[in-house]
Amino acid sequence: MRIILCGFGVVGQSFAKLLESRSEDLYARYGLKPRIVCVFDRKGSANDPSGLDTSKLIDVKKKYGSVNRYSGAFDNTSGTQNINNLEAEVLIEATESNYKDAEPGMTHIIDAMKRGMHVISVNKGPLALAFPSLMELADYNRVLFRFSGTVGGGTPxxxxxxxxxxxxxxxxxxxxxxxxxxxxxxxxxxxxxxxxxxxxxxxxxxxxxxxxxxxxxxxxxxxxxxxxxxxxxxxxxxxxxxxxxxxxxxxxxxxxxxxxxxxxxxxxxxxxxxxxxxxxxxxxxxxxxxxxxxxxxxxxxxxxxxxxxxxGAGGIETASSILRDLIDIRNESTKT
Amino acid sequence: MRIILCGFGVVGQSFAKLLESRSEDLYARYGLKPRIVCVFDRKGSANDPSGLDTSKLIDVKKKYGSVNRYSGAFDNTSGTQNINNLEAEVLIEATESNYKDAEPGMTHIIDAMKRGMHVISVNKGPLALAFPSLMELADYNRVLFRFSGTVGGGTPxxxxxxxxxxxxxxxxxxxxxxxxxxxxxxxxxxxxxxxxxxxxxxxxxxxxxxxxxxxxxxxxxxxxxxxxxxxxxxxxxxxxxxxxxxxxxxxxxxxxxxxxxxxxxxxxxxxxxxxxxxxxxxxxxxxxxxxxxxxxxxxxxxxxxxxxxxxGAGGIETASSILRDLIDIRNESTKT
Incomplete structure (x- = not known):
């Protein structure tokens, strides 16, 4: 299962660490083998179709304030460019919430759904401004839309x-x-x-x-x-x-x-x-x-x-909610 | 879905009423058409393969202290006789809990499972004394065993x-x-x-x-x-x-x-x-x-x-937990 991760703040980093620490268990218990193929933040992107290295990502982010130097050279590909060109099954939207236009999260979610990706959002902005239409868009494109982390963090x-x-x-x-x-x-x-x-x-x-x-x-x-x-x-x-x-x-x-x-x-x-x-x-x-x-x-x-x-919140709690959504998507999408 | 109901105290009566009041909604939302084909208490039984009439059952129980005069004449068929002779998909065990031998609930559950019925128990006795072996018996007979109402009543x-x-x-x-x-x-x-x-x-x-x-x-x-x-x-x-x-x-x-x-x-x-x-x-x-x-x-x-x-408890809350188990059984058993 290939994942594009939008935003690499506290939640994004916690989630990457969680995936790494739980990888064996996830495969054994749920047949789930997730790999993050792209992470981007405001300043650029990190890509690897075979899966990014979590520790390296976190080091690079710490050192340069962005993941854009993951492969050495600057990679300033934008989020939307990634979403519209890369192959992935799931998009995780974890950029900051705003209640004016909900961007850039709104565009990330819409573009991903149109390309047939399942979406997990911990960003409340797009849901607050456009829940009914995003649900319709997900149905229309036959993708799953999950957002457990938006309410109650780790509390389901x-x-x-x-x-x-x-x-x-x-x-x-x-x-x-x-x-x-x-x-x-x-x-x-x-x-x-x-x-x-x-x-x-x-x-x-x-x-x-x-x-x-x-x-x-x-x-x-x-x-x-x-x-x-x-x-x-x-x-x-x-x-x-x-x-x-x-x-x-x-x-x-x-x-x-x-x-x-x-x-x-x-x-x-x-x-x-x-x-x-x-x-x-x-x-x-x-x-x-x-x-x-x-x-x-x-x-x-x-x-x-x-x-x-x-x-209510906290990086690790929200990360655990994303994992729950991922397991849910894995179960639901293999049913059909 | 044919149901045998063991015990007709507060919980049993609440459940029968709940089924009646929710019947249209249950069919529309879950494709569930449950009918209680047998109810028994300590003194005897009431039977109708096409489904018992709830109001009549409750009236009879009130008047005679047992359901055994439902069809006019005394029906003193015992619980185990019913379970071993009638055709039904689900047994609901709602007799009183005891922690010495958990009877008669224990025998009801075991006999029903052996006959291939799914079992819902709100009686804690059999579970407290023999949870691991009852689970094994359910697996062996490929039936579902549910007991939401035993802990927390209506609280899931x-x-x-x-x-x-x-x-x-x-x-x-x-x-x-x-x-x-x-x-x-x-x-x-x-x-x-x-x-x-x-x-x-x-x-x-x-x-x-x-x-x-x-x-x-x-x-x-x-x-x-x-x-x-x-x-x-x-x-x-x-x-x-x-x-x-x-x-x-x-x-x-x-x-x-x-x-x-x-x-x-x-x-x-x-x-x-x-x-x-x-x-x-x-x-x-x-x-x-x-x-x-x-x-x-x-x-x-x-x-x-x-x-x-x-x-924690209360007739109507526990009845709602039985209904939840019934929906669960309906969903699970149609999957396979």
């Missing part, structure tokens, strides 16, 4: 709702889908000011380069779009979400909540309307998790409410 | 661990697997004595007829056996569990725990050893749920710790 939230609850009808859900804002709100509940809590989160490396993605609820909203489409069968995109971030949550509000044995959390909810907004949650509600944890409660017709809690 | 814990985490290695887990003891311990933490808390739980109908199943950790241990076999690939049965119940948990111990921001919970854990015992858990650990809730935290190699929380 999408799979749980879609598969483990089969035979059930999920009627609504509420989630804490952004670990950074949860960390800030948890610290504020412990007495910190918003500014101090934000600074602390920045120091720990929890905040996106564009802090608006966290603070204004864009990241949570993107995940809500994905959940609403995938689990509830809605056909919605970013503009369908009513969104309020945490910038206006003040210490008084948090104090009042604490007095009532509640906590203010940034909740993404799907219950007739799609809303991301700060909300008071009872402290003994399983949904009410602290720190950088993510949590989501699904309410279904027969089985009541079920909550799943886990770490 | 087994499925989550087995399927949603595929590609991952679960290295250990800890769970609160018995809602009744959790309810008692929660009330004790709120200041009640053990005896008062037990009385309260009895009044609410949470305690098994044989209270030892809850209080001495037998129910939790049975679930631990099932999890260890199914998820960790161990070949263990009830005697392999080190088991301590909650009878000796005293108010002082609970007070000390509360002072340290912890709570005493009956924890079933799998980490080299298999243990059921009361243990202090940090109040902000996602595992630390209150009331009758169940929770389980799986720690896996790459994805960190993931917790799943839900109501």
């Amino acid at each position: 939230i999408l799979d749980f709702a879609k598969n483990s609850l089969r035979g059930e009808r999920i009627v609504s859900f509420d989630g804490i889908l952004n670990g950074t804002t949860n960390y800030i709100l948890t610290n504020m509940a412990d007495g910190m000011s918003f500014d101090d809590a934000l600074d602390d989160a920045k120091k720990k490396g929890y905040v996106e380069a564009d802090e608006s993605l966290d603070l204004d609820g864009l990241d949570a909203a993107a995940k809500l779009v994905i959940l609403a489409n995938w689990i509830m069968g809605m056909k919605v995109t970013m503009p369908d979400i009513k969104r309020t971030g945490i910038r206006n949550v003040d210490s008084d509000e948090i104090k009042h909540a604490t007095e009532k044995n509640c906590a203010i959390k940034l909740i993404a909810s799907c219950n007739k309307e799609l809303i991301v907004a700060p909300k008071a949650i009872a402290a003994d509600d399983p949904l009410c998790v602290s720190g950088t944890l993510n949590a989501i409660s699904f309410t279904s017709e027969q089985s009541g409410t079920q909550t799943i809690i886990g770490r | 814990i087994l499925d989550f661990a087995k399927n949603s985490l595929r590609g991952e290695r679960i290295v250990s887990f800890d769970g609160i697997l018995n809602g009744t003891t959790n309810y008692i311990l929660t009330n004790m933490a709120d200041g009640m004595s053990f005896d008062d808390a037990l009385d309260d739980a009895k009044k609410k109908g949470y305690v098994e007829a044989d209270e030892s199943l809850d209080l001495d950790g037998l129910d939790a241990a049975a679930k631990l056996v099932i999890l260890a076999n199914w998820i960790m690939g161990m070949k263990v049965t009830m005697p392999d569990i080190k088991r301590t119940g909650i009878r000796n948990v005293d108010s002082d111990e609970i007070k000390h725990a509360t002072e340290k921001n912890c709570a005493i919970k009956l924890i079933a854990s799998c980490n080299k050893e298999l243990i059921v015992a009361p243990k202090a858990i940090a109040a902000d650990d996602p595992l630390c749920v209150s009331g009758t809730l169940n929770a389980i935290s799986f720690t896996s190699e790459q994805s960190g710790t993931q917790t799943i929380i839900g109501r």
Whole structure:
């Protein structure tokens, strides 16, 4: 199975390492022999039809800030050039999310699908802006489209709702889908000011380069779009979400909540309307998790409410979700 | 798909109602047309090869305390007679659990498998005492054996661990697997004595007829056996569990725990050893749920710790788990 990997940041590197360390086991247990034939980043590409060397890739990236000197000479082939010329079965899109035009990820995904490649995206941008049409494009081109890592990182939230609850009808859900804002709100509940809590989160490396993605609820909203489409069968995109971030949550509000044995959390909810907004949650509600944890409660017709809690992000967790998608693609594509 | 239903208590009745209410949807979505051709309880049987009438069954059971007068005259055919003579594709075992010899459920399951029927068990007894050999028997007879409802009721814990985490290695887990003891311990933490808390739980109908199943950790241990076999690939049965119940948990111990921001919970854990015992858990650990809730935290190699929380039992929740197993059997058996 030949793979083109778009982006070689924390997630891309973790995934390459994971593939290497699990290679024997993957072949033994799933008959899966993946090899990364191309990696590219903003500045250029690294190619090898027989499979790239992970350690060398990581060394080159560290030394030069790009994979483009992998074979010695500069290789400044662009992502789209690679996608449109190379032979591969799977494209993994792991460039940065943005919610303006979702580029370059959007073009990578569209081009790959048109060329008949299965696509795994951990980039939320294209899904947030165009989930319904990307799904259609995948169907039309008879390729599989997977994105487990976009919601919950290593915690298989999408799979749980879609598969483990089969035979059930999920009627609504509420989630804490952004670990950074949860960390800030948890610290504020412990007495910190918003500014101090934000600074602390920045120091720990929890905040996106564009802090608006966290603070204004864009990241949570993107995940809500994905959940609403995938689990509830809605056909919605970013503009369908009513969104309020945490910038206006003040210490008084948090104090009042604490007095009532509640906590203010940034909740993404799907219950007739799609809303991301700060909300008071009872402290003994399983949904009410602290720190950088993510949590989501699904309410279904027969089985009541079920909550799943886990770490939201992190390179290795997201890498493990890509691997799960890859195994899924391997199983699904050999079926037909 | 013809079904023999063993036992017609709360779960059996909920399942029959659920099948009826979902029949159109089940056919449309899964091509599934289940009909219950035989139900039996301790006192006799009800039969109809073209499918029994649910409302009538429930009326008869209510009126006479047994289904044996369904067709007017007494039908005192025994369970094993039915299983060994009737034609059916699936047996659903929903009689009461016991951990001495697991009868009559054990015989029902064995006889059905030998006759080539797929088996769904919500009865934990046979699994706790003979999981490895029942699995072998199912394999040998090429039938499917499902038991989603035995752990977590409507909460698909087994499925989550087995399927949603595929590609991952679960290295250990800890769970609160018995809602009744959790309810008692929660009330004790709120200041009640053990005896008062037990009385309260009895009044609410949470305690098994044989209270030892809850209080001495037998129910939790049975679930631990099932999890260890199914998820960790161990070949263990009830005697392999080190088991301590909650009878000796005293108010002082609970007070000390509360002072340290912890709570005493009956924890079933799998980490080299298999243990059921009361243990202090940090109040902000996602595992630390209150009331009758169940929770389980799986720690896996790459994805960190993931917790799943839900109501443990209840007729309708368990019925929905049987339905999930039925859909699973339908999908699996049409594959081959």
